[in-house]
Amino acid sequence: MSDSKVAVLRTKPETVLDDYQKLCELAGLRDALDPSATTILKDNISWHLMYPGSNTTPWQLEGTIMALKEQGFEDLVDVHNKTVVTICDLGDKYNKFGPVLAKHGVPTKHNFNPDDMTWIEYKPKARMAVLDQIFPDGIYLPDYFFAKNIVHLPTAKTHSYTVTTGALKNAFGGLLNVNRHMTHTWIHDTIVDLLAIQKEIHTGLFCTMDGTTAGSGPGPRTLIPHRKDVILASADQVAIDAVSAQMMGFDPMGIEYIAHATERGLGQGDPRKIEILGDEDAAAERWGFTVGVNLGTGTGMLLWRSPLKIFQKLLFQTPIVKMFIWASETYHDKFWYPRNGVPVVEKWKRESPWGKLFEEYPESLEDVDPTCRQEPFA
Numbered sequence: 001m002s003d004s005k006v007a008v009l010r011t012k013p014e015t016v017l018d019d020y021q022k023l024c025e026l027a028g029l030r031d032a033l034d035p036s037a038t039t040i041l042k043d044n045i046s047w048h049l050m051y052p053g054s055n056t057t058p059w060q061l062e063g064t065i066m067a068l069k070e071q072g073f074e075d076l077v078d079v080h081n082k083t084v085v086t087i088c089d090l091g092d093k094y095n096k097f098g099p100v101l102a103k104h105g106v107p108t109k110h111n112f113n114p115d116d117m118t119w120i121e122y123k124p125k126a127r128m129a130v131l132d133q134i135f136p137d138g139i140y141l142p143d144y145f146f147a148k149n150i151v152h153l154p155t156a157k158t159h160s161y162t163v164t165t166g167a168l169k170n171a172f173g174g175l176l177n178v179n180r181h182m183t184h185t186w187i188h189d190t191i192v193d194l195l196a197i198q199k200e201i202h203t204g205l206f207c208t209m210d211g212t213t214a215g216s217g218p219g220p221r222t223l224i225p226h227r228k229d230v231i232l233a234s235a236d237q238v239a240i241d242a243v244s245a246q247m248m249g250f251d252p253m254g255i256e257y258i259a260h261a262t263e264r265g266l267g268q269g270d271p272r273k274i275e276i277l278g279d280e281d282a283a284a285e286r287w288g289f290t291v292g293v294n295l296g297t298g299t300g301m302l303l304w305r306s307p308l309k310i311f312q313k314l315l316f317q318t319p320i321v322k323m324f325i326w327a328s329e330t331y332h333d334k335f336w337y338p339r340n341g342v343p344v345v346e347k348w349k350r351e352s353p354w355g356k357l358f359e360e361y362p363e364s365l366e367d368v369d370p371t372c373r374q375e376p377f378a
Contacts, residue, residue, distance in 0.1 A: 002275040004239040004268035008232050008283040011212065013059075013357040016231070020063025020208065021070055023233045026277045030071045032235035033204035039068060039149040041078045041106065042174050045091035046157075046165075046220035049337055050358075052348045053215030053225040056153040058096045058361045060210040060231070064151060065104045067208075073149075076104075081173035082112035099362040109144065111174060117144035119177060126196035129189040129260070134182055141175055141201070149204040150174075152237070156230075156244045157215030157223055158291045161187050163255045164245045165220055167207040167237035168195055188256035195237060195266050207240050208233045212354045214248070216289035222336055225344065226289075227352055230282050238267025239274045246271050247282075248289040294336070 007026035011019040033039060041064065043056040061078075068076060078101050080088035088110060092098050101108060109116040121138040124131075131139055152170040159165035161184060168191045175194050176183065183190040198205060211230040215223030230247070234240035238261045242252035252258045252269050262269035276283045348355035 002268070002273050004234075004236040004273065005275045005277055006232060006234040006236070006239050006243045006283070007277040008230060008243065008280075009278045010229055010282050011231050012229060013353045016059045016212070016357075017063045017066060020060070020231060021067040023231055023278065024064065024067035024071070024206075024208065027206070027233035028235055029067060029206055029233070032206045033073060033149040033151075035072055037147060037149050037203040038075045038077060039073050039151060039204075040145065040174075041065070041076060042150055042152050042170055043078060043080065043097060044152070044154045044170050044173075045080065045086055045088055045095065047332070048087040048091035048094060049333065049341065050094040050345060051221065051223070051225075051337075051341055052213040052345065052352070052355065053155055053157050053223045054219070054221055055091065055095050055155065056097070057155070057210045057212065057354075057358070058100050059212075059357060060153055060155075060208060061097055062100045062104070063231075064153060064208045065100070065106060068151070069104070076106045078106050078108045079144075079174060080108060080110050082110065083173060096358070096361040096363065111142045111144070112177075117142040119143070122197070122201070124193075124197050125200055126193075128193050128196075130183070130186040131190060131193040134186065134190070135179075139197075140177060141197070145175065146201045147203055149206070150198065150202050152205075152207040154207070154209050155213075155215065156209055156211035156228070156232070156248065158217060158219040158248065158289055160218050160220075160291060160293045162191070162257060163250060163291055164241065164248060166209055166241040166244055167234075168192070168241055168257055168261065170207075171195065171198055188260060191257050192261045192264060192266065195261055196264065198237075199266065204235075205237060206233070206235050207237055209240055209244055211244065211247070213348070213352065214287065214289075216248070216287070216292075218292035218294040221332060222294045222340070225348060226287065227354065228285075228287065230279075230285075236267045236274075238262060238269045242269040242271055243274060243276070243283060247285055247287060249286045250289070294331075 119140040209232040217224040245252045258269035
């Protein structure tokens with residue numbers, strides 16, 4: 001039997017909360033985490049706007065909370081991260097996290113809020129592949145993350161820069177500050193370095209992944225959503241990314257970050273060495289997803305991975321970077337979403353059972369943090 005196990009279940013809106021609890025028990029939630037430590041719920045807000053397949057779903061968040069509490073983990077905290085193009089509090093609002101967290105008494109912290117946590121220098125014990133070279137003045141992490149469990153909440157989707165994204169990439173937002181864009185040329189080794197760091201600073205790691213609506217194409221935002229009715233969980237962050245990648249139709253060991261993490265002994269990315277628990281037929285599906293680029297990610301690929309990367313310091317480590325931030329916000333929020341995204345969202349809400357379930361969740365009544373930027377359509 002393999003030491004790396006991934007639980008996979010088919011689900012439906014009527015049973016999804018119960019199914020998440022079964023899923024977490026199958027995947028060994030209790031053994032993966034320290035019951036005496038606080039548990040961070042690291043949600044995934046790839047886009048502050050609601051778009052199917054892009055962000056943690058409210059039933060994923062709620063089902064995972066219920067599973068944790070059922071297993072005796074009561075000290076829970078949800079953590080948002082700040083990026084240069086994502087407004088976390090709007091993501092909380094539009095994706096309906098707030099009412100779920102309030103219902104279950106789970107507080108929220110922000111890794112960029114000095115009242116919640118402080119960024120401190122950390123010297124990893126593991127040899128870094130790239131992080132110490134990208135940040136020669138020191139690797140800084142939020143102090144709140146130390147000596148706590150962490151449960152990642154990604155969705156099953158493609159990513160223009162990393163082929164797929166999941167448990168490993170979810171740490172990218174939590175553990176790196178707003179200068180994380182400086183790592184994009186070396187993104188695969190960056191997220192593997194972060195996994196090595198996570199294993200040093202956390203008391204336990206776990207992941208639930210929502211594939212009720214999965215995303216193909218130019219992710220992690222402008223995706224093509226597909227109804228897949230599956231959920232996954234594992235204590236092995238590499239294994240769950242590998243299984244989801246294979247279900248999407250990719251060779252996991254052909255994806256750099258999965259192969260590198262496996263080579264460094266940080267998890268198992270070879271599907272032949274991963275034990276599937278639950279619904280083996282669901283895990284055997286191959287969805288035929290493809291990776292695409294849009295105007296924003298295509299520009300990023302040119303600037304980070306073509307010969308133009310010689311201009312990175314000028315473009316991304318000076319005030320010029322603000323031009324790219326503005327361009328990304330304008331393209332995604334003001335152009336692509338109203339023209340292309342809104343019709344997809346409305347059709348999903350009308351026709352998909354998962355869209356209908358999303359509509360059943362209450363709207364957030366909490367005010368948006370005034371320190372965040374204005375509403376995207378203001």
